[in-house]
Amino acid sequence: MSLETPKLSEILTEIDNALPAATERLFDLLRIPSISTDPAYAGDVATAADWLVTELTALGFDASVRPTPGHPMVVAHSKGEGPHILFYGHYDVQPVDPLPLWNRPPFDPALEETDKGTVIRGRGTADDKGQLMTFVEACRAFKTVTGALPGNITIFLEGEEESGSPSLVPFMKEHADELRADMALICDTGMFNADTPAITTQLRGLLGEEITIKAADRDLHSGHFGGAAQNPIRVLTKILASLHDETGRITVPGFYDGVPEISNALRAQWEDLGFDDKAFLGDVGLSIPAGEQGRSVLEQIWARPTCEFNGILGGYTGDGFKTVLPAEASAKVSFRLVGTQDPHAIRESFRALVRSMVPADCEVEFHGHGASPASVMSTENPMFEQARAALTDEWPRPAAFIGAGGSIPIAGYFKTYLGMDAMLIGFGLEDDQIHSPNEKYDLRAFHKGSRSWARILGKIYGVE
Amino acid sequence: MSLETPKLSEILTEIDNALPAATERLFDLLRIPSISTDPAYAGDVATAADWLVTELTALGFDASVRPTPGHPMVVAHSKGEGPHILFYGHYDVQPVDPLPLWNRPPFDPALEETDKGTVIRGRGTADDKGQLMTFVEACRAFKTVTGALPGNITIFLEGEEESGSPSLVPFMKEHADELRADMALICDTGMFNADTPAITTQLRGLLGEEITIKAADRDLHSGHFGGAAQNPIRVLTKILASLHDETGRITVPGFYDGVPEISNALRAQWEDLGFDDKAFLGDVGLSIPAGEQGRSVLEQIWARPTCEFNGILGGYTGDGFKTVLPAEASAKVSFRLVGTQDPHAIRESFRALVRSMVPADCEVEFHGHGASPASVMSTENPMFEQARAALTDEWPRPAAFIGAGGSIPIAGYFKTYLGMDAMLIGFGLEDDQIHSPNEKYDLRAFHKGSRSWARILGKIYGVE
The missing domain is CATH 3.30.70.360 (Alpha-Beta Plaits)
Structure with missing residues (x-):
């Protein structure tokens, strides 16, 4: 292995080899009951923030806990070359009630074998500790293989996402110059399906x-x-x-x-997704799309x-x-x-x-x-196509720019207060049971999620 | 006073003179807490039935308590001459909650002087013990003056009216031959206003x-x-x-x-009532009749x-x-x-x-x-016009045949199960606070109500 000519393939191999250690690190974070809505857990929320600062500092980030009137933010900078990206995730978790419905203690994470493969079981696995750690592990692999973090990266982690983010906008406004970047990366969403990665580019x-x-x-x-x-x-x-x-x-x-028609390119991507209207509605006991006539179901829920x-x-x-x-x-x-x-x-x-x-x-x-208002990203920024190509390289099915029917306030805040577009890329699945008992995150999502971020960082920072 | 030539005027004078005694008798009945919905008061309901049987027997009625699966009926017959009339009332009362809102104990009746005159205060005064006793006192005055009850009369008193009358229809069916009469008189409704008596002839x-x-x-x-x-x-x-x-x-x-237009005669009576649309709606914060266009408010609420x-x-x-x-x-x-x-x-x-x-x-x-279905009486029976004339003789304003917007099930039952029309004649007023704390019945209503029944009985049985 030569530090002078790092290869993406070496970084990906490092992620593969380090998966057991990465999983153990994630377990450490998952064991901290950082429930943000319950004041009784405020100390645990702070402990989780400290744990992250320690991890990020060890990786070479200039990381610190930043107090707010509520739970603290974690901000970490790596002043490298290339475009400035801001990665967002949250380290707080939902409450665990009703506890009797859990099949194991929610803050005692473990790997479990299921019909659909190995899962990491525990509160916060998919929402959002497991997801945010995919990015951290990608950075770690870069550091291990190349000796340095990949580029000009800020990591911005919130501890109040599950309790309405009361401190987020004030903090963002106060630290706008520090946080403003060329692109935000938000890892708190899901795949289109288990084999199809997605970048959410428009939210209603x-x-x-x-x-x-x-x-x-x-x-x-x-x-x-x-x-x-x-x-x-x-x-x-x-x-x-x-x-x-x-x-x-x-x-x-x-x-x-102000209601636009979607572009032909996007329409083509959506058609390629092979979305199953019947299954989507059938899952909830319905069979007939009820929205505007002459629109596909995906259009009805994403673009209308x-x-x-x-x-x-x-x-x-x-x-x-x-x-x-x-x-x-x-x-x-x-x-x-x-x-x-x-x-x-x-x-x-x-x-x-x-x-x-x-x-x-x-x-x-x-x-x-x-x-x-709706959040609609300007996908002309080349990072969108770079990320789409990177995800397509990693997963069985090509990645698509998709819409989301619901709102994700953070994307709007980045646009409104920092003037940044955001790429929402996550590896969660519909069956992750976030906010419910027995939350899980597929080990495959954690592993290939880390590899996906390594590929995306490789595209952005020219590591092929 | 001559028993051979009884005069209505003597009977009315007797009612005037006997008012203090009649009021005391009513108080005796009012003191019995005959709350039919609460099983704790079942014994009191039975006591009230017994009290009535004792009173009616003393007056010369063949009276008895008639058991049912619920509270008993009181049935009393006087086999006199002339048309057979059935008088209906109920001797059970509403619960008294909330007790703290009463200005005196609900079952300790008393006369009170108010801005609008003397009232009898207590639970059941207007609904329906005071009302039913107007008829009993009219019969008593006939007996006192003439030595006999006025005619072929059945009195039928229920103890479950305030709890949904579960035994009423079965009892009516089982005793149809005994209860069937030429006309039912129901005393459980109100005047059109304090000076205008009314006979309700159509109920929606x-x-x-x-x-x-x-x-x-x-x-x-x-x-x-x-x-x-x-x-x-x-x-x-x-x-x-x-x-x-x-x-x-x-x-x-x-x-x-099956929706009829009201007759011109009835329309004229309703117009004569001088109903104040603005006051009716204004009392509840409204001002514009909201119903079918081209219909008076009285039509909207009584006949449409x-x-x-x-x-x-x-x-x-x-x-x-x-x-x-x-x-x-x-x-x-x-x-x-x-x-x-x-x-x-x-x-x-x-x-x-x-x-x-x-x-x-x-x-x-x-x-x-x-x-x-609606109950619409066949007012061709001469008793309707006899009663209207009698009421007009007693009160300041002429009596009218009116409608009622709500249903009074008993009227429908008499029609359905016994084939009888009913005259709903009562002396209650809007401000009687039935079903509420501080229920009252005007002493004037009790007094002139008794006189009204004496006049009606006089018309029916030829005592002028």
Whole structure:
């Protein structure tokens, strides 16, 4: 082995050889019960941060624990050559309740053989300690083989992701110059499927609205008043029923401003994924795509905006029957947003539309719940295609740029506060049971995930 | 005073003179805590029945306590001349919770002076012990003045009205020959207002339906599935919103079969009542009649059918926001029925209409909750006009045949099981606080109510 001419293949071999040791290191981190939502575990969260700083320092990073009003951040820099990348992960974990449903202690990790191969069992394996360590182990292999970390890298690890990240944006704003990079790498997502890696390049935004229709100043008896008094459930259902037309399009004026069609290239990648509509819906007892007509299911969930009713409540809802005309009725309505749809403009347009449908004798109250635009990455940056090629080299199936139906706030924050695009690359699978008992991470995901990052770093920093 | 030529005026004077004694008798009955819903008071319910039998026997009735699987009935006969009338009332009362809100012990009745005159305060004063005793005191005055009860009278008193009358229909069926009369008199309703007596001649029926729309076999994440999966709240609101057209008419096919227009005579009586739409709606914070266009408020609530939504529930309804697509959503829907609308036919038509709107990937479940047709009395029987004239003689304002928006099951039972029409005549007022703390019955209502029955009995049995 020559340090003068490092070869990617040597680095990958080092990862293969070091897998048992890497697994033991991950176990050390997994044994720390760094539950961020429960104040009783605050000391453990700090211990996990310290453990990471020690590891990263040993690898040659300039690493430190950075206090916040909540749990600390870990920031580590390696001032190498080439593009500056910022790697993000989180070292806190979800609570473990209900404990009796675990088949082993959640903070006593172990390898288990299953029908689908060897898994690492324990809280935080997939979300997100196992994932963040794939990147650390890739860096370690570079260091071992080449004697140096691969390039100009910042590692940024959070300890509050599972408790709403209250300190994240303030910290990001305060340390914007330190954290700003050419690209963010976020390892907290999944593969498209077990053989198909993915880079998430577009995430839908989310606008939440709660509307309450009020009529009489008290609940009324439907015998005494029925036929003469406004019924707020009736008003509410008329409003909600008007929000979609017969083809499933949303009727809020201006709603489709900024909704792009996906490119032919992306459409081709998505078609190549061989997504199984029937299995996707069949898994939850459905069979017929319910969204906009003329759109594939992947388009419906990744690239099209929606208006959904997440909750509705009014009147008597207990057992039996009560002939009440309720004083009020309410609904929680959310919009998934794509492209450059403006959540604030849509909120105003939605409220104006609702107000126009409220009868003179009723009132409406609005309660806004969050308004984040879609995150759509500018994939012209060559790192996107480099990463896609690297992942395609590692896995059985080609990698694709995919969408995500849900929001991942961190990607939006990087864009908003640091002006960075992000590549969301992760190796989790649908069956990892994150947030649930018996969380696991495939040993294959940990191993090939590390190799994937080594390949991506190789492409970015010119190690072939 | 001559027994040979009894005069109504003497009987009325006797009622006036006997008012203090009558009030004391009512107090005796009110002191018995005959709460029918609470098994702890079963002995008190029985005591109240015994007290009534003793009273009625002393008056010359052939009275007895009649056991049922629940609380007993009291049945009393006086085999006199003339039409056979059946008087119905109930001697059980509502529970008294919350006790701290009472300004005196609920079963320690007393007269109280108020802004609006003297009231009898206590549980059961208006509902229904005070009301039923108006009839007993009228009979007593006849007996005192004429030496005999006024005619062919059966008194039928129930002890389960406040707990759903489980024994009523079986008892009625079993004793149909004994109870069947030419007319039922029911004293469990109110005046039109404090000066205007009323005979309720039409009561709306009620059909209750609960519908549940089911889509996926579990709650889904709206980020992952939104746009592709059916949302049962959306399906439900579409269905509910379609049940009324733009003019407020109900769209269930065949719904208006059997809906009559009210007669010109009745329309004139209702117009004479001087009903104050603005006050009626203003009392509950509303101002604009919300029902079918072109109908008066009284028509809307007494003579027109409705479709109301009494409850709706689906998805997340707690604080904050949860981006769930719920597995199911449900609503309680009720129809107030008039004329000869057939609740069973409407139920089938409603269900067929709903089924036609449920998408292929969803299911609907129905749960029926009661189906009673409207009760519309045949006012051709001369007793109706006799009673109206008698009431008009007693009170400041002329009596009217009115409707009632709600159902009073007993009226329907008499029609269905005994083939009798019923005159619902009562002296309660809106502010009597029945079913609530500090229930009261105006002393004036008790006094003039007794006089009213004496006048009605006089008309029926030819005592002028």
